[in-house]
Amino acid sequence: MIADPGRRRLLDLLQDGPAAVGDLVTATGMSQPNTSRHLGVLREAGLVTSRTAGRRHVYELRIEGFTELARWLTPYVVLRQRALDAAPPRR
Numbered sequence: 001m002i003a004d005p006g007r008r009r010l011l012d013l014l015q016d017g018p019a020a021v022g023d024l025v026t027a028t029g030m031s032q033p034n035t036s037r038h039l040g041v042l043r044e045a046g047l048v049t050s051r052t053a054g055r056r057h058v059y060e061l062r063i064e065g066f067t068e069l070a071r072w073l074t075p076y077v078v079l080r081q082r083a084l085d086a087a088p089p090r091r
Contacts, residue, residue, distance in 0.1 A: 001045045002069075006030055007038045011061070014048065018060035 002008055006028065013019060013027050025035045039059055042048045046065035051058050 001041060002047070004038065004041075006034070007042055010035070010038055010042065010059075011047065014059060014061045018058050020053070020056040020058050022056065024059070 002011065009028050010024060013024060019027075021032065021035060021039065024039070025032050028035060030038070036057075039048060039050070043050060043059075046068065047062055048059050048065075049062045050060075
């Protein structure tokens, strides 16, 4: 889901606040259909929400989705940190 660089770029842009699809297309350089496809995947994953403002579709981050993601990732982060702590020092 967020392994795709295009999706990560969209999430990065949405950190600044809600944005219309057209603005995200311009900022990323992706095509409108590709941008909408990625936003759909992020919406299905619960990381963004969308609303209609006139003729524009506006997306924004859904913080609760990131809380769930962080909760799921935490054991893996701890595991990696333990491995780094146990590794011999580099010279």
